[in-house]
Amino acid sequence: MGAVGFTTSIPVEVLLAAGKRPVDLNNAFISAPEAHTFVREAERGGFPSTCCAWMRGIYGVLPTLDIDEVIAVVRGDCSQTQALMEVLQMEGTPVYPFAYPYDRSPQAIGLEIGKLREHFGVRVEEVEEAKGKLDRIRRKLNRLDVLTWRDGLVSGGENHRFLVASSDMKGDPWAFEREVDAFLEEVRQRAPHPGGEEIRLGYLGVPPIWQDFYEKVERPGVRIVFNEIQRQFSMPYLAPSVEEQYLRFTYPYEVFFRLEDIQRESVRRGLDGFIHYAQTFCFRQIEDKILRHHLSKPVLTLEGDRPEPLDARTETRVEAFLEMLHRDRRTSAATGDGN
Numbered sequence: 001m002g003a004v005g006f007t008t009s010i011p012v013e014v015l016l017a018a019g020k021r022p023v024d025l026n027n028a029f030i031s032a033p034e035a036h037t038f039v040r041e042a043e044r045g046g047f048p049s050t051c052c053a054w055m056r057g058i059y060g061v062l063p064t065l066d067i068d069e070v071i072a073v074v075r076g077d078c079s080q081t082q083a084l085m086e087v088l089q090m091e092g093t094p095v096y097p098f099a100y101p102y103d104r105s106p107q108a109i110g111l112e113i114g115k116l117r118e119h120f121g122v123r124v125e126e127v128e129e130a131k132g133k134l135d136r137i138r139r140k141l142n143r144l145d146v147l148t149w150r151d152g153l154v155s156g157g158e159n160h161r162f163l164v165a166s167s168d169m170k171g172d173p174w175a176f177e178r179e180v181d182a183f184l185e186e187v188r189q190r191a192p193h194p195g196g197e198e199i200r201l202g203y204l205g206v207p208p209i210w211q212d213f214y215e216k217v218e219r220p221g222v223r224i225v226f227n228e229i230q231r232q233f234s235m236p237y238l239a240p241s242v243e244e245q246y247l248r249f250t251y252p253y254e255v256f257f258r259l260e261d262i263q264r265e266s267v268r269r270g271l272d273g274f275i276h277y278a279q280t281f282c283f284r285q286i287e288d289k290i291l292r293h294h295l296s297k298p299v300l301t302l303e304g305d306r307p308e309p310l311d312a313r314t315e316t317r318v319e320a321f322l323e324m325l326h327r328d329r330r331t332s333a334a335t336g337d338g339n
């Protein structure tokens, strides 16, 4: 089965209908034990050190993968992807450009998915059939997410690992489904969450490049119960069609559309505050200003650069933020203000 890499979530149903193995290049990069060396290799290969480490990592990991073709998302993901695509083309990697429409128009997304279908030679019905099969796995991931925020049985780190992997279902959806099933079975055996007071955090932005982020932030009394973009990768909407699904996917569209989802989930999950992750050299850092302006709960913005453990300065900022949230909680309890 030929493998097709992609630079962010694309209508993976088309690849499965075509009998291709989907590979999210971000996951391939960050899950490799030697992720940091891919970044350095890209620099040695001529990538500037002022270009995002995810870009450099994707470029660095590619030669280690057996990939037939790369789908580059040239609109709706990253301002740097076009240049990456051009470098890959120059070096002989077949590249296909995919563009999410800025205006979220059903016609435009239909056209893009139609072109992708034609490129891989599959029919609408085959793609919808693949969606039906994936929806079965997505329902299980939805359950895993509810077990995180409502039942307190799944940690934010576990939630992150499963949802972030759902963009390519680890290249083999049916093996991934078995992994999800085994995890849900294990969770069923866990002791019920003890309840009591806790700080409930939302994680916003692209997945963290730090390898120990969740281990460093979560602890008794502090849990991450919302992973914004990772949850988006899991396509939790169970939409009636592939087109509709990729219109509801908030990540590639304007930040105000993401905000609607964040605010809805913030209320539903009873969040006390947010950690907004901003990647060094990422254009999305500018959107921090908009998120801060619109969110009513405290926001801690953290910036990460390379795949490495969380640095001491960032850890100190996390500690200070958590202390502030605990203090606010104690003050609210003393004054009877539940907000």
Ligand code: SF4
Pocket (backbone or CB within 6 Å): 052, 053, 054, 055, 077, 078, 079, 080, 206, 279, 281, 282, 283, 284
């Ligand atoms: S973190 Fe930002 S700059 Fe880096 S690949 Fe993602 S969107 Fe692009």
